[in-house]
Amino acid sequence: MDIWIAGALIVTLFVVLGSGLWIGLSLLGVAIIAMELFTQRPVGDAMSLTIWGTTSSWTLTALPLFLWMGEILFRSKLSDGLFKGLAPWLNHLPGRVLHVNVVGSAIFAVVSGSSAATCATIGKIALPELKKRGYPDNMAIGTLAGASTLGLLIPPSIIMIVYGVAANVSIAKLFVAGVIPGIVLACLFSGYIVIWSLLNKDKIPAPDAPTSFAQKLYASRHLIPVVSLIALVLGSIYSGIATATEAAALGVGGSLLLSLIERTLTWASFKSGLQAACRVYCMIGLILAGAAFLTLAMGFIGLPRHLAEYVGSLALSPFMLMVLLVGFFIVLGCFLDGISMVVLTMSVLLPTVEAAGFDLIWFGIFIVIVVEMAQITPPVGFNLFVLQGLTKRQLSYLGWVAFPFFMVMVLMVLLTYFVPDVVLWLPRNMR
Template identity: 45%
Template sequence: MEVLPSIGIFLALIALFLSMGVWVFAGLFMVAIGAMYFVVDMPLTQIGTIARSITWRSASAWELSAIPLFIWMGEIIFRTDMSDRLFRGLSPLVQWLPGRLLHTNVMGCTLFAAVSGSTSATTATVGRITTGALAERRYDNALSIGSLAGAGSLRLLIPPSIVMIIYGVMAEVSISKLFIAGILPGLMISFLYSSYIMIRCKLNPALAPDTGTKVQMGDILRGIWDLAPVVVLIVIVLGSIYSGIATPSEAAAVGVLATVLLVLAMRKLTVEVMIDAAMSAVRTSAMVCTILVAAAVLSTAIGYAHIPQELVAIIQKMALHPYALLLLLAVFYMLLGCFLDGISIIVMTLPITLPLIVQAGFDPIWYGVFLVLMVELATMTPPVGFNLFIIQALTRQPIGKVARAAFPFFLLMVLGVVLISLFPGIALWLTAFV
């Protein structure tokens, strides 16, 4: 069976199952088993043995233990007044910038991303306070919505990132290096967003009206105090990883403990909060981990069908420039982002694309950052841009209006992808110190 028709059949079958409402992990399992039986011509007994072995090996990977813990950490914070504290803390610090409180979306999401395990939690936590507050002060609605959509997607890039853990497990690369590789690109894109807001508001000050409020030193000190809980959690989690005290999985456990103690000190911890956060974390973690296990079986099936090797051979014969290959993959991922969520995109395509990238001479750590950026673009791509639906629910605006507001920030993230492609050191420089 030729490789390109084989890839088409794999993707078509997965799309068929998803369109029928079949759970993602079940669809991946069925495609994998069907491929080994019909394409590889493997006996069912051997398929069962391989599937059991791969399932156990994938499900028992120690690195995966970080996923439910980081998600639980974010869910606990989501159920406190952390978003109010972020807004109060950032408000006096951004008043001197063109755009004023619009920067609370960008900076708030960037800070919350470093303590949350969920993109939806980041966007919803920051958005539920900033959207209303900005609307009351008559800030431009499109700029408010767009900046929230763009900044909310940074959760995937800024450590600790669930998507990076998934990539690290599948690609068998250092998760600590992936985490630190995402820091500078994440800050760079935050800077691009804030710069765009400042330029727009400098050209048209009416987009961010001046309320005439004078910021005193006391306001700044109170703001710093309000930001202290988030900063403390960031220092504890990332500091424990890069000081060598803890692995990412151990740091996740430390982060949960620190979050519980912090919320307890803030007098926001209740039995109901803990139970709700735990149940939500279990549901999300079960979804993510079952997809990962099914993807490992599918990856094995693709390997037995020799698809990656044959695809590499085809690309070599085409003699594509490495950046032409990268452009081709970028377009491919943007198209997938119109129909699939980020985790599904990674687990479906990585077994095929990673060998191509390595063969082309790209660093797999750098490719992890590139791939996460492409997934972030997918969160802003209609009709399945999850960030757009979250913001639609928060603002009650039509999805078309939300998508139009997010489009400039979508283009800024595309610019970010171009920059890290031309200057890979943006992602790789810090990894030399780990």
């Protein structure tokens, strides 16, 4: 009987979400209905204790700090400097300046933690420049769509913080675990660009005028600020000097200093960056609160236990379970954003995942890659919305040009499954 009640509540949840009500309020509303109708526990006490316990976590403090750091840098000249510093080095690779989308996104991901921010920031600089140089729109937009998802995988990542809190695992270890997969995925994206360029040589513009090694080094001075910030944030975590939350505070201080040096830090930019970070965090916080209360309600009803028992009865191999989860999250990504997907499903899936023998650090990176795939999957691929705003193209076109990079991410999921040390080697050797 409990499983039918849980199923009815899930259907109710999707109906409410489809109505356009805020995700956080939808989760809270369905949880209140579940607690009121199907349990004996007082709703008010349960809700207040659960929401306070979820949102007052010290670990969660890293989230608004990294959001603020990204907003500060979004308003600086950092992305402009990235293109100037990278273009001379990439000019003679097959695909030439298309690689700037990949390398620039990978670098900016380290200091933003958000794929949408990475997409918007790199896109504002790279897309007009690539169009001016004559690169095909489908590859210029497609490479940005795929590469911008690195904002979720390369630490510091907002969604890793959310997963770490939901799964009660070390956020510092999650950050470190994302480094090698992030680099490998960026290399796979560039590899696809190389193959496509070799097969379509007539569509690639002629290279820029050759530059000497000294000129390339001089152009690289634009990369010094971002490299310094990367060393500050990731270096402090990997060396064990700082926790993820302390590294986030260092990142905010470093980004404020960079903005001050670049003379882009004004009272207006400071205030707008802080307000934007607060708005995003309040949205995420409401989702986390609603998901935590819904998780409690589902626990009382028995959904996690029943689901774990059902999946166990299927006797799936670990590989088939992974395939099932990939399909599940891609479908879920058609309706929900990445953070909502994680907080809504972790409490239900973690018992099953642990029973299958998956390492929770590995599973966190797996989830991030699959959520990345959902970011470029219509109709609710957040990166596609950002690209639509930048390019004024239809979602169907954007989804089509992003599809090859979706398949590259499928390849990355398989690689992490068959070679788990891609994820686990760095955390295992962390101090």
